Amino acid sequence: QKEVEQDPGPLSVPEGAIVSLNCTYSNSAFQYFMWYRQYSRKGPELLMYTYSSGNKEDGRFTAQVDKSSKYISLFIRDSQPSDSATYLCAIGNNDMRFGAGTRLTVKP
Amino acid sequence: DGGITQSPKYLFRKEGQNVTLSCEQNLNHDAMYWYRQDPGQGLRLIYYSQIVNDFQKGDIAEVYSVSREKKESFPLTVTSAQKNPTAFYLCASTTGEGYGYTFGSGTRLTVV
Numbered sequence: 704q705k706e707v708e709q710d711p712g713p714l715s716v717p718e719g720a721i722v723s724l725n726c727t728y729s730n731s732a733f734q735y736f737m738w739y740r741q742y743s744r745k746g747p748e749l750l751m752y753t754y755s756s757g758n759k760e761d762g763r764f765t766a767q768v769d770k771s772s773k774y775i776s777l778f779i780r781d782s783q784p785s786d787s788a789t790y791l792c793a794i795g796n797n798d799m800r801f802g803a804g805t806r807l808t809v810k811p
Numbered sequence: 812d813g814g815i816t817q818s819p820k821y822l823f824r825k826e827g828q829n830v831t832l833s834c835e836q837n838l839n840h841d842a843m844y845w846y847r848q849d850p851g852q853g854l855r856l857i858y859y860s861q862i863v864n865d866f867q868k869g870d871i872a873e874v875y876s877v878s879r880e881k882k883e884s885f886p887l888t889v890t891s892a893q894k895n896p897t898a899f900y901l902c903a904s905t906t907g908e909g910y911g912y913t914f915g916s917g918t919r920l921t922v923v
Contacts, residue, residue: 747914752909793912796908803853
């Protein structure tokens with residue numbers, strides 16, 4: 704079993720839709736939870752990070768962590784074509800463990 | 812502007828050759844990381860370093876080597892023993908545990 708599992712998709716939605724991206728993890732000792740966005744042939748860029756259960760909101764993005772279920776989510780509201788990218792979750796402590804990434808396409 | 816610079820962007824290697832990928836940061840970050848990215852597999856940790864002159868193996872460290880002689884620099888050598896080195900290599904740094912990583916723009920290595 705991988706330490707971090709993420710559905711690779713691909714996921715295709717119409718512009719304006721709400722997008723839900725998810726990851727599960729196996730180690731309950733993991734303390735830090737991050738989401739990265741990666742455009743094609745580029746390095747990932749940090750979108751959101753948190754270290755506690757609950758929700759954290761930043762503009763159209765909401766990160767949700769449920770430590771009891773070892774499950775994290777990223778919601779994107781009013782999705783835009785510019786949101787089309789691969790989204791990676793990262794979970795861990797000293798060294799972060801990355802999910803496989805979900806490829807998202809938002810169609811105009 | 813502060814950031815991480817990886818070079819070269821594209822690298823072609825003949826079988827039997829060692830190659831070194833450069834990673835330089837001017838963010839004054841203590842910790843630096845090397846990841847390998849293959850389609851459908853996400854990022855796999857190769858090596859990481861939390862201080863100068865010290866580094867630890869990640870999940871796939873075999874047939875790779877690193878050095879950390881300066882805080883700003885963390886080069887990765889892909890040895891000729893690596894059977895399938897064709898991949899996208901990413902370098903990252905962070906100021907400490909629990910902080911987000913800053914990534915470079917990556918080096919795409921292809922064996923020809």
